[in-house]
Amino acid sequence: MSSETHEFKAEVAALLNLVTNSLYTNSEIFLRELISNAADALDKARFQALVDTSLDGQELESQILITVDKQAGTLTIEDTGIGMTREETAQNLGTIAHSGTLRYLEEMQRARAAGESSGAVEPNLIGQFGVGFYSAFMVADEVVVTTLSGKPGSEAVVWRSRGDGSYQVEPGSRSQRGTTIVLTLKTEAKEFLDRWRIEALVKRYSNYVMHPIRLRVIDEQGEDKDPEPRQINAASAIWARSSSELEDSDYTEFYKHVMGGFVMPGDEPFARLHFTADAPIQFHALLFVPGRAPADLFQEDRKALQLYARRVLVVENCDTLLPQYLRFVRGVVDSQDLPLNVSREMLQEHKSLAAIRRQLTRKTLKLLAELAEESADKYAKMWNEFGSVIKEGLHTDGGQRAELTELLRYRHVADTDDGLVSLKDYVAGMGEDQKYIWYVAGPNEAALRNSPHLEAVRAKGEDVLLMSDPVDEWVLQSLSEYEGKSFRSVTQGELDEPAEDEDIDDKDDDSDDKDDEAKAKDKREPSPIDPLLNLAKVVLGDRVRDVRASKRLTESPSCLVDAAGGLSRNMERILRMAQPGTKLGASPRILELNPDHPFVTAASKISETNKDDPRLAEWVEILHDIAALAEGTVPDPAGAAKRFTKVLNNLVAG
Numbered sequence: 001m002s003s004e005t006h007e008f009k010a011e012v013a014a015l016l017n018l019v020t021n022s023l024y025t026n027s028e029i030f031l032r033e034l035i036s037n038a039a040d041a042l043d044k045a046r047f048q049a050l051v052d053t054s055l056d057g058q059e060l061e062s063q064i065l066i067t068v069d070k071q072a073g074t075l076t077i078e079d080t081g082i083g084m085t086r087e088e089t090a091q092n093l094g095t096i097a098h099s100g101t102l103r104y105l106e107e108m109q110r111a112r113a114a115g116e117s118s119g120a121v122e123p124n125l126i127g128q129f130g131v132g133f134y135s136a137f138m139v140a141d142e143v144v145v146t147t148l149s150g151k152p153g154s155e156a157v158v159w160r161s162r163g164d165g166s167y168q169v170e171p172g173s174r175s176q177r178g179t180t181i182v183l184t185l186k187t188e189a190k191e192f193l194d195r196w197r198i199e200a201l202v203k204r205y206s207n208y209v210m211h212p213i214r215l216r217v218i219d220e221q222g223e224d225k226d227p228e229p230r231q232i233n234a235a236s237a238i239w240a241r242s243s244s245e246l247e248d249s250d251y252t253e254f255y256k257h258v259m260g261g262f263v264m265p266g267d268e269p270f271a272r273l274h275f276t277a278d279a280p281i282q283f284h285a286l287l288f289v290p291g292r293a294p295a296d297l298f299q300e301d302r303k304a305l306q307l308y309a310r311r312v313l314v315v316e317n318c319d320t321l322l323p324q325y326l327r328f329v330r331g332v333v334d335s336q337d338l339p340l341n342v343s344r345e346m347l348q349e350h351k352s353l354a355a356i357r358r359q360l361t362r363k364t365l366k367l368l369a370e371l372a373e374e375s376a377d378k379y380a381k382m383w384n385e386f387g388s389v390i391k392e393g394l395h396t397d398g399g400q401r402a403e404l405t406e407l408l409r410y411r412h413v414a415d416t417d418d419g420l421v422s423l424k425d426y427v428a429g430m431g432e433d434q435k436y437i438w439y440v441a442g443p444n445e446a447a448l449r450n451s452p453h454l455e456a457v458r459a460k461g462e463d464v465l466l467m468s469d470p471v472d473e474w475v476l477q478s479l480s481e482y483e484g485k486s487f488r489s490v491t492q493g494e495l496d497e498p499a500e501d502e503d504i505d506d507k508d509d510d511s512d513d514k515d516d517e518a519k520a521k522d523k524r525e526p527s528p529i530d531p532l533l534n535l536a537k538v539v540l541g542d543r544v545r546d547v548r549a550s551k552r553l554t555e556s557p558s559c560l561v562d563a564a565g566g567l568s569r570n571m572e573r574i575l576r577m578a579q580p581g582t583k584l585g586a587s588p589r590i591l592e593l594n595p596d597h598p599f600v601t602a603a604s605k606i607s608e609t610n611k612d613d614p615r616l617a618e619w620v621e622i623l624h625d626i627a628a629l630a631e632g633t634v635p636d637p638a639g640a641a642k643r644f645t646k647v648l649n650n651l652v653a654g
C-alpha cells in the first residue's frame with residue numbers, strides 16, 4: 001500500500017473552509033466530539049465482539065487516553081475501539097456521514113440566502129450543530145489519524161489532513177486495535193495544552209461517558225511525571241443505574257453536583273424522581289425538586305435541566321424539557337435516541353423531545369401530588385417556595401388543569417396558624433348551606449385576615465381562603481369553580497346575590513355594568529337607614545359608586561366593596577403593576593354601612609330628625625375613612641387624621 005492523496009468531496013471542502021477559519025469561544029466542543037467518537041468506537045467493538053468471535057483485540061481494556069504534549073504542541077485522543085479499515089477511513093473521514101453536519105450546511109446556506117451576515121452566524125451554528133470529526137480543524141493545523149480495525153487481517157492506516165482541500169492515506173504502524181488522533185494545535189489554541197483546561201472540559205461535557213477517560217501530560221522537557229495516567233471522568237452515570245442499587249448518599253452527592261457543588265444544611269431536595277422510559281423513546285431521568293427556590297427563578301437566563309445524549313452533555317440548560325411553571329426542577333435527562341448535535345430548532349420541534357417533555361411533566365406533577373400525600377408539612381414548605389410558580393400552569397397549561405388544581409394550597413381564615421388548605425379539604429369542610437368557596441384577595445395577608453368583609457361569612461362559621469399572591473386572581477380566571485362550587489370574593493357584590501353576572505367577558509363593557517347596577521338598586525329592599533344612605537351619597541359624590549346597607553358586617557361599622565362583575569380592587573392593582581401607565585383608574589367602589597352598628601344607628605337617628613346637622617357630613621366621612629383604613633389605603637390620610645382627632649377632642653370635652 002502506497003501513499004495516496006485524495007480530494008475531499010465538495011461539501012466537505014466547503015465545510016472545512018468554514019471550520020478552519022473559525023476559532024471562536026465555543027471551539028472547545030471539538031473535544032466533546034472526538035471523545036464521543038472514541039466512545040462510539042468502544043461501544044461498537046464491545047458489540048461486535050458479541051457477534052463475531054474472530055474480532056481482534058478482545059483482550060483490550062476499553063479506555064480513552066488523552067495526551068497533552070507540551071513539548072510537541074500536540075493533543076492526542078486515543079481509543080481501543082473498533083478502528084477503521086483503509087476503505088472506512090476514506091468513507092468516514094472523507095465525506096460527511098454526520099446528519100447534524102449536513103443540517104449545519106443547509107442552515108448556513110439558508111442564513112446566507114436570507115442575507116444574514118455569514119461572519120456572525122457561522123461560528124454560532126457550529127456550536128449549535130457541532131460538526132463531528134471536522135470540528136478538530138477549529139483548533140488544529142494538522143490532524144493525523146492512525147487506526148487499526150478489529151477485522152482480522154486488517155492493516156494499520158494513517159489518514160492526515162491540514163484541513164485544506166485534500167487528505168493523504170498511507171500505511172501506518174499500530175499493533176493494537178483502535179484509533180489515535182493527533183492534533184497539532186494552532187498557536188491560538190494552545191490553551192488546550194493546559195491540564196486543568198482539559199480536565200474541566202472532560203468533566204463538563206463527558207464526565208458520564210461510560211468508558212474511563214485518562215489524562216497524561218508530557219511537559220516542556222518531554223517528561224511524563226505521572227507513573228500512571230489519571231482517570232478524570234466519573235465514567236458511571238448514576239441516572240443510568242437502577243435505583244435499587246443506589247444509596248441515599250449517592251443521590252445527595254449527585255444533587256450537590258446538579259446544584260453547582262454546594263448545598264446548605266436544611267436545603268436538601270423536597271423530592272426526587274428517578275426513572276427510565278423505554279417507549280415511545282428511550283431515556284433516563286433523574287430530577288429533583290430543590291429544597292429552596294433557586295435565586296434565578298425569575299430570571300431569563302436561568303439554569304434548567306441538563307440534556308445528555310448517550311452520556312454526553314448536549315444542552316447545559318435545556319428549558320424546553322419541562323413547562324415554565326415547573327422551571328424550579330433540576331436534574332438530568334439522558335436519551336439514547338437523540339443525536340449528539342441537538343440544534344435549537346430541534347429543541348422546539350423534535351418529536352422525541354416533545355414525548356420526553358410530556359412524560360416528565362406528568363411524572364413531576366404526580367411526584368408533587370405524592371409529596372402532598374406523604375407529608376403535608378414538607379409539601380407546605382415546598383408550596384411556600386414554588387407555589388406561585390406552579391400556579392402559572394393553571395393559566396398556561398389547560399391540559400394539566402385537573403392535576404394542577406389539586407396541587408393548589410391556600411392560607412385560610414379557619415387556620416390562624418398559617419396552615420394551608422387544599423380545595424378538596426375546603427369543600428369537604430363546607431356546611432350544607434354554604435354555597436360558595438369564599439376568598440378574599442389583596443396584597444397583605446395580615447390585613448386580609450382582619451378584613452371587615454369577612455365578618456358575616458365568619459359569623460356563619462364559613463371558612464375563607466386568603467389570596468395574597470399577585471397571581472391568585474389570575475388563577476381564578478381559569479378556575480371559576482371546583483367540584484361544582486364557584487369561587488366568590490367576599491369583597492365583591494352582595495353576598496347573597498347570585499354570582500351569574502360575574503361573567504368575565506362582560507366586565508369591560510361599562511354601560512352594561514351600570515345598567516345591572518341600576519337594576520340591582522331598583523330591586524333593593526328598603527332599609528331603615530335609607531335617609532342616612534341617601535345623605536351619604538350626596539356627601540361622598542363620585543368618590544363612591546353607591547352607598548348601601550351591608551349584609552356582610554357584624555362588628556365593623558363600614559366597608560368598601562367591589563361591584564359585582566367589575567374588576568376587583570386587587571385585580572386593578574395587579575393590572576396596573578403589569579402594565580404601568582394603563583388608564584385603569586381606581587374605579588369608585590360601593591360603601592357599605594352596617595345598619596346594626598351603634599355609630600351607624602346614631603347617625604341614622606340624627607339624619608331622620610335633622611338632615612342638616614353639620615356632624616352628619618363629618619361622620620359619613622369618618623365611616624368612609626374607617627372602611628378605607630381597614631384595607632390599608634386611605635385616600636386622604638391627613639384629612640382622616642384631623643377628623644379622628646376632632647371626634648376624640650369632642651369625646652374628652654363632652
Ligand code: ADP
Nearest residue numbers: 037038041081083092097098131132133134179
Ligand atoms: P458521527 O460521529 O456523527 O458519525 P463524525 O463526523 O463525528 O460523525 O465521525 C464520522 C465517522 O468517522 C464516524 O461515524 C465513525 O465511523 C468514524 N470515526 C470517527 N472517529 C472514530 C474513532 N475514534 N474510531 C472509529 N471510527 C471513528
Ligand code: MG
Nearest residue numbers: 033037132133
Ligand atoms: Mg461524532
